[in-house]
Amino acid sequence: MNIYFRQWVLGLVLLCAASTNSPAAGAYQIFISNEKSGDLTVISGDDFKVVATIPVGKRPRGIRVSPDGKTVYVALSGTPISPPPKLDANGNPIFEKRQG
Numbered sequence: 016m017n018i019y020f021r022q023w024v025l026g027l028v029l030l031c032a033a034s035t036n037s038p039a040a041g042a043y044q045i046f047i048s049n050e051k052s053g054d055l056t057v058i059s060g061d062d063f064k065v066v067a068t069i070p071v072g073k074r075p076r077g078i079r080v081s082p083d084g085k086t087v088y089v090a091l092s093g094t095p096i097s098p099p100p101k102l103d104a105n106g107n108p109i110f111e112k113r114q115g
Contacts, residue, residue, distance in 0.1 A: 046087055048075035050096065055089055 043060035077090035100108035
């Protein structure tokens with residue numbers, strides 16, 4: 016499965032329905048973090064079209080909306096993208112020792 020598709024699906028699963036200033040009843044926005052490009056995509060919940068792309072910083076990951084729905088908070092990781100660590104027979108991560 017394509018990494019961008021997985022990020023989009025994950026963002027959809029983590030759907031953050033924030034209220035908008037739109038007069039339409041039930042209008043909402045979908046916020047999707049894009050780790051590789053360092054931005055946040057805002058999609059209209061009415062027609063599922065991109066309405067904005069906002070640069071936020073290195074590796075945006077977590078998204079939360081304030082209780083009043085007026086502010087969206089984005090957590091940034093900042094660490095380089097790397098694969099998960101190798102696992103031993105018990106499923107515990109194996110961390111390589113640095114030499115030097």
